[in-house]
Amino acid sequence: MNGQVEDSILVRAAQDGDVDAFEELVRRYQTSVYRIALRMLGSSADAQDAVQETFVRAWRALPRFRHDSSVSTWLYRIVTRRALDKIASRRTTGTLDEVDLGGGPDPVQAAEHQERFRAVKQAIANLPPEQRAALVLREFEGLSYQEVAHVLGASVPAIKTRIHRARLIIIRQTSSWQ
Amino acid sequence: MAVTDQAESLPCGVRLEELLAQVADGAPPADERHQSACPYCQTALRRLRRGWADVTDFTQEPVNVPRRLTAQIMARVRVLAAQTADFILLGHPRGETRVSDAVVVRTAQRLARTIPGVVYASARVEQHDPPLPDRRDLSMRLVVTLGPALYRLADAVRAIVRRQTPRLTGAQLDRIDIRIDDITR
Numbered sequence: 081m082n083g084q085v086e087d088s089i090l091v092r093a094a095q096d097g098d099v100d101a102f103e104e105l106v107r108r109y110q111t112s113v114y115r116i117a118l119r120m121l122g123s124s125a126d127a128q129d130a131v132q133e134t135f136v137r138a139w140r141a142l143p144r145f146r147h148d149s150s151v152s153t154w155l156y157r158i159v160t161r162r163a164l165d166k167i168a169s170r171r172t173t174g175t176l177d178e179v180d181l182g183g184g185p186d187p188v189q190a191a192e193h194q195e196r197f198r199a200v201k202q203a204i205a206n207l208p209p210e211q212r213a214a215l216v217l218r219e220f221e222g223l224s225y226q227e228v229a230h231v232l233g234a235s236v237p238a239i240k241t242r243i244h245r246a247r248l249i250i251i252r253q254t255s256s257w258q
Numbered sequence: 259m260a261v262t263d264q265a266e267s268l269p270c271g272v273r274l275e276e277l278l279a280q281v282a283d284g285a286p287p288a289d290e291r292h293q294s295a296c297p298y299c300q301t302a303l304r305r306l307r308r309g310w311a312d313v314t315d316f317t318q319e320p321v322n323v324p325r326r327l328t329a330q331i332m333a334r335v336r337v338l339a340a341q342t343a344d345f346i347l348l349g350h351p352r353g354e355t356r357v358s359d360a361v362v363v364r365t366a367q368r369l370a371r372t373i374p375g376v377v378y379a380s381a382r383v384e385q386h387d388p389p390l391p392d393r394r395d396l397s398m399r400l401v402v403t404l405g406p407a408l409y410r411l412a413d414a415v416r417a418i419v420r421r422q423t424p425r426l427t428g429a430q431l432d433r434i435d436i437r438i439d440d441i442t443r
Contacts, residue, residue, distance in 0.1 A: 084442040085378040085401050092439075093380030093399060099339050099360065100367065101380050103332050110328060115321045128324055135331045139338060200316040219282070220317045244275040247282055247310075248266070255309030 087151040095142050102142075106135055109152060112221055113159045119216045120163040122205045130166060134159040149230070156221070156231045160213045167209045196254070203253040211246040218243050268298040274306075281306045282313075344383075347391035348428045355428070359383045359394070362429045366396055369422050370415045375406040377442050379415070386432055395433040396423075401440040412436045 087108070093101035113134055117127035137158055145154060204212060210232075217228045229239045266274045270292070277299065279285045287293040293300075345356040363381045370379035378401040386393035396419065402411055416434045424430055 086440060089378070089380075089399070089401060089439050096380065096382040096397075096399075097339060097343070097360070098363065098367075098380045098382070099332070099336055100364065102335060103328070106328055106331055110331070111321065111323050114323050114327065118321060124324070128327060128330075131327060132331050132334060136334050136338070139335045196312045197316050197319070200313050219313065244279060247278050248275055250313060251278060251306060251309045254312055255305070 088147060091142070091145060091147065091151060094139075095145070102139060105151060109155050110135075112152070113155055115220055116156060116159050116216055117163050119204060119220050120160070120209075120212055121166060122201065126166060130159060130162045133162050137162075153227065153231055156217065156223075157233075160217070160231060164209050164213060167212075199254045200250065203250040206253065207246050207249060211242045211249075214239050214242040215246040215250075268302055270296050270298045272296070272299055272302075274302065277302050278306055278310070281310045344385075346394065346427070346429045349391070357427050357429065362394060362396075362423060362427050365423050365426050366398065366419045369418050370398060370400065373411065373414045373418060375403050375411050376415065377401045377403055383429075390430075392428060393430045393432060395435070396431050397435045398437070400436060400438050401442060402438055404441050404443055408438055412438065 085104070087105065090101040090105050094105065110131060114127055114131050117130040117134075118124060121127050121130060134155060138155060141158075204215065207215065213232060214228050214234075217223045217231055218225070223231065225236050225239050225243070228243070229236045232239065234242075268274065268277075272288075272293070276288060280287055281303065293303075339360060340358065344359045346359065346362065348355040348357065362383050366381045367379045370376050370381075379398060381396055381398045384395040384397060386395055398415065398419070400412070400415065402408065415436060419434055420431055
């Protein structure tokens with residue numbers, strides 16, 4: 081039923097202290113926020129931390145939310161910053177979770193599939209953090225270059241360069257491209 | 259194979275990243291006539307499409323959000339909300355009872371949602387003027403369906419909230435302001 085209620089109404093209610101309205105926003109956006117964190121950090125435990133911190137920060141920052149950007153853009157900005165901070169505080173690359181593909185009917189095919197995905201995941205994890213953030217927002221969340229630029233606070237040409245370079249690195253690491 | 263983030267060009271001069279943008283974004287080729295006749299571009303495009311398919315498949319893999327994540331987030335948010343919440347104070351000879359304003363708000367919301375036509379209700383309590391320990395004013399915002407007369411619907415919400423909230427929470431409500439923010443089908 082709450083799906084019929086626009087984000088802006090829920091945000092105003094949450095700004096008035098309505099915790100239930102905020103919970104509805106959490107339910108609406110936690111999947112995409114979690115996916116961004118997971119693909120940037122590579123670990124489910126780190127991603128969960130980042131998502132919790134994202135929404136707690138969002139709750140604290142609600143009084144300053146001025147409705148001049150969408151809720152998704154606002155949350156994506158917070159989660160990418162949290163993830164970038166976590167990456168910066170790591171001394172080494174974090175441990176990557178296994179890719180769970182479930183039980184396919186053909187074990188050989190499933191193993192090949194898993195191997196290809198593992199290679200993509202590792203290639204993403206090897207990207208410089210700023211490139212990784214831009215690529216995740218573009219390829220996983222389907223944001224336009226302009227939206228990615230808005231979330232990351234960079235110019236559109238700078239974002240295009242980051243994404244193009246990230247793609248080249250991934251294609252070289254995951255295929256037999258020479 | 260050495261990995262570098264420098265852009266590369268094919269022997270025909272076309273930049274690899276341009277072809278990759280074509281594959282990943284569906285961007286049109288910069289020079290369609292050249293590309294359709296160029297063996298280097300055609301070979302590169304075939305290989306890039308094959309390689310990029312793995313990335314596309316991976317981006318479409320469903321992500322399983324941990325089951326308890328919402329509860330964990332909301333537990334932390336509720337602690338923060340409680341730190342700033344006020345209480346109504348119900349006196350009793352053997353002690354006092356405090357009921358958070360948040361409880362009054364949630365009670366009013368749930369009562370409002372029992373009225374047919376109310377899709378969503380939010381509420382905010384305000385200190386009564388002059389401040390009294392068990393008295394509050396209430397501001398409510400509604401999203402309603404198209405159909406019922408809005409003033410009747412607002413009256414019905416006001417009536418049930420005024421009647422039931424004191425019974426359930428002990429809070430005495432004076433003003434109940436209602437604002438209808440949106441209408442749905």
